[in-house]
Amino acid sequence: MSGSSTASRWGHHITGTALAILFLSPLLWSGFASLRTDTGFGLENYARLFTSDNGVRPHHVLNSVVVSALTVGATLFVATLGGYAFGRFRFPGRDVLFLLTLAILMVPYATILIALYVLLGWLGLEDSLIGLSLVLTMFQLPFSIFMMRNSFEAVPLELEEAARVDGCDTVGTLVRVMLPAVRPGLITVGLFAFLTSWSEFFAPLILLNSTDTFTTTLAVVNMRTASHGSIDYAALEAGVVFMALPCLVLFAFMQRSYVRGFTSGALKG
Template sequence: MSLPPASAAATPPASRRAGRRRRILVRITATGRHTTLLALAVLFLAPLLWTAWASVRGPRAAGGAEGVGLDNYRRLAEYGAGLPQYTANSLVVSLLTVAGTLTAATLGGYAAARFRFPGRDLLFLVTLGILMVPYPTLLVPLYVLLGRLGLENSHLGLALVLTMFQLPFALFMMRNAFDGVPRDLDEAALIDGCGPVRTLVRVLIPVVVPAMVTVGLFAFLASWNEFIAPLMLLSDDSLLTLPTALAAMRSSSHGAIDFGALQAGVIVSAVPCTALFLLLQRHYVRGFTSGALKG
């Protein structure tokens, strides 16, 4: 007669039953969590998937016959100055906004976190105070200011306005990121002969890259999808960004709305944002937690 293993004989039946119950509970919890996440993913993706399907389905999408086709995208591409032109305009404005936001927020966050000077905290609070003001109320005086600077109806002027709107959040993020970096790194760099600028460029920026990615991603998404500021600050049709071009397309046909072309425009607008977020999501999450723990 074979004997049971020593470990099984040494383990009481009650403990084995408790262990099985714990494993079953862990599996049930994991299954419920995965099911919930899957349901949320379907809930959030369903409108975008339906829009993608509607953009290629129907008589206007298939050249007059019921079926699947790309005529909606063709009409979108041929509208006004052309889809490539509007997409390029949005890309130029977004990249200028990202560059300006990252430069100003990185330098400002470094100064606010590492240097002490009169009015530092007041200046930081005033910058954050921009968040308290509804930004559409600032567009009229900004339009007048851009006109006096000779930057009206230009992508550069629009990018400067969008950079100002992004600066409070970006400065807050970068200050927290620099505060989360131990000051020992600064002291070691100073001992090695680095000045403040070389310390920032060679030592601190590589550490706060996740926060910079988060700031840059927010600036890109906000400027790419911005509608009100380009609508007020741009008047030349060839300079319009993609959201304003889609709005003009919606209202330019004497009340007849081409929903198929608009749905195609929604897909074209969403693809760059979705791809960029999926590409940078790991840095995005790390950037939000980079200033959570200090030292």
């Protein structure tokens, strides 16, 4: 029995290591290619990324930070309220409304970007970071509300009832008792919203027109052409690594809460 248990454990380790290498190999190759130059290895590709005429500028990075911050904030706010309502309150049509919210996931967002572009034009938000953030938030909400509903449902009802007995109203119970209890879910939702908004390319490509509002992804793609129409792959790889670093750092610091957020409600009942 001990031998089969050891073999099973080693099998899990080997499988996990193989999958990790498989998924990390493209990023490791990008890191290697971003440092490789004609004369050896160095940071020349990164210097060219930030100093070339059509390269990445500080305001491009700032635009990405602003879009990511607005998307994360709006997603957390709406998903928290929506998840709390779906998870704790009983009202007519609750299940139908929740299913309709999830049904948005079945709509390919690329098919409605043109309609959203026209809508943002009517609202005076075309070619704006706020408009882009609203669109990205809308695409994040179905999954985020689903996650937060599961997180709230995993919290024991007695905890909420004790807060009501102590005199907390609905808002007070949510802020003082429920939010600390669903912290892993909040981190998971926020991390997903950041990863999507930071690395999104297609939506900014359609919704942003001027270079002043370009995000980092658009700036990196915009500098892909070098002399005589050739593609500067080395600078592109440097851009890929630069954009991946914040995501890797955030995930490294939050991976424990991220995993807990995904398992919230899995053992409920």
